[in-house]
Amino acid sequence: MFQHGIYLLRLAGIPLYLDLSFLLILPFWAWFIGQNLPQYLRLFGLPQDPGLLEGPWPWVLGLLAALGLFLSVLLHELGHALVARRYGVKTRRIILWLLGGVAQLERIPREPAKELAIALAGPAVSFALALGFHLLKTPQGAWGFLSHYLFLVNLSLGLFNLLPALPLDGGRVYRALLALRKPYLQATRQAVALSGALAWALGLFGLLVLNPLLVLIAFFVYMASRTEAEATLLLQALEGLKVRDLMTQDPITLPPETPVAEALRLALLYKVSGFPVVQEGKVLGVVGLEGLEGASSLDPVARHLLPPLLLSPEEDALTAWERMAERGYTRALVVEGDRLIGVLSKTDLLRAFQVRLLGLSNLDRPQEPE
Template sequence: MFAKTIRLPLQLLGIPVSLDLSFLIVLPLLAFLIGSQLPLYLRLLQIEASPDWLQGPMPYVLGLLAALGLFLSVLLHELGHALTARAYGVQTREITLWLLGGVAQLEQIPRTRGAEAVIAIAGPIVSLLLSGLFALLRGLAPPGATDGQFLLGYLSFINLSLALFNLLPALPLDGGRILRSLLALYRPYLEATRTAVAVSKVMAFALGLLGLLIGNLFMLLIAFFVFMAASAEGEQTVLSRTLEGLWVRDLMTREVSTVPPSLTVAELLEKMMLERHVGYPVVEEGRLLGLISLEDLHGASPQTRVLERMRPPLQVNQDTEALAALQRMAEQGFSRLLVTDEQGHLIGILSKTDLLRALQLRAAQMSLSDHPKNHIPGRA
């Protein structure tokens, strides 16, 4: 989801904070929209303002402050998720602010029954508390302080809206996670996820239809995001549950064909033709030096040495979880991982084919174990 992010030079209670590039686009756009609709917000919040106050740059300055306050509120919302997850022993990789708000990227979903619901509800609770706090501060502000009245009123309203919207029963919103967690109290987690994904897609369709009827493009964008994210959530859950308990050492190929760094491109191409491989680890005296593949040879002369064209390999330890290995492949765009020991010696290779084969076999095993004929009458 976040291909380009900017890591901020700050941490919230030890949690890194990043900005997706889409945030840099939506922030000024949101500031402009709030500023241009300022008279509407003033009527909604029942604030009296002189016509002069609505002229010049003032509306857009207030729009920018309101937009910054909104994203700060979103940041605190996500921090609520992260701190609650920490109470369950789950760390947060980072909090990312982006086009549609924020995401706290947890390392994993805790296995404690109902824990996902507790972590999910923490965010809306924070937003509701912020809404009440801003409403209280607005009541204490002087009636003549129009700018303060507007900012506090807007942030109270928007935090209430944020809490209610996130409670919609649609993944990846908090309400969808609460729904899945409650379903998982009575049925297998995969089945609970499938049901939550189905509900999410219905909700996305309803949001999209409503956005179409009222001509709200932002609601259409949210509906599209919910639909796509719910589908991705379902696929990720199937992956994690299917590869659960498998490690790199269980799936890697231990017999690996390698090439020395002194091999020429002409000799390497001949080897590729004979063995029908398009990539090789470059090894010298047992130590892994790099990786050479067919695409690395473009533009090279026949006498060029492999040492001059090889690139750094993507390495992994044999005690790495299979799911983590698959995620690294996806993030880095590699189709294979080279497995090394603590001394940097090559001990195996893990390809995407190995992982897909394991997925197919485990899925078949899980399907077989769930078949009605395999359940003994009278047993749970």
């Protein structure tokens, strides 16, 4: 969903990134809080302290409150990540963005108890922070405002994330509870259906009250829930398959001196979009049609090589799909030791996906009658 963004630091061994949208929303949110500071003080029952409402203080408090909000979001996501680590699930990164934060886990456990624990960890952190700020409240001054504000923020963050809509925590809790007594795919479909209904309701409410942020959140929930359903279907379809099961064996290879014109002729002849380039049994790289635009027909393909993505034949097909998607590869080379034994393309993976969805229990072709 997100690009890596701007790397900031590692927190508990997990890379933290800032999406560009975060750099836009932070100053806006700081300005908004500072601009509405009198209304916040009135809401919290705090005195209209002139010392807080004059000079640079509204903007300083606005910035501190906005930073506190995003720090609360970060701790919420870190809660997910640390509990996931306990169950052997790594977190690729945590990203702060326009609508808060996302902990990108390598996978969502399909065991309902584990998914339930990971999903509840974030709201638990938010509620703990809300309790802490509630106990530390003071009736006046700058800390009085910040403690009241961060209490409200963390309470709202915990409650909002418990809405039963994917990809919010409440949606994962709902799916995990369903999966205790139903197949995981069926539980996901039911959770996605509820997520869509809630997204439409939230979007319509946002339009009625003229709140564009609610409409944006509703759109995000709707699209992300659909992505969740597609990812679950993919997991179901590729489950149990290895790269060896799907790769094209004994692929056509090209020596590095092959002219571009010959590579294009062979691509048309064999209906492929790329070739491994091999010299004396050693893989030098790959050449694909996407890398030959504007190339001279007389150029050797060695001038247009791309670094290959190498896979083991025993690697899970789903892991291979994720690696190819994350790095933008349309094909990968399958090697055993230093020996090239096959090529895996996105076409191979999509074909397996389609066949599995048609209900075939395996990819073996029907035996011909003797």
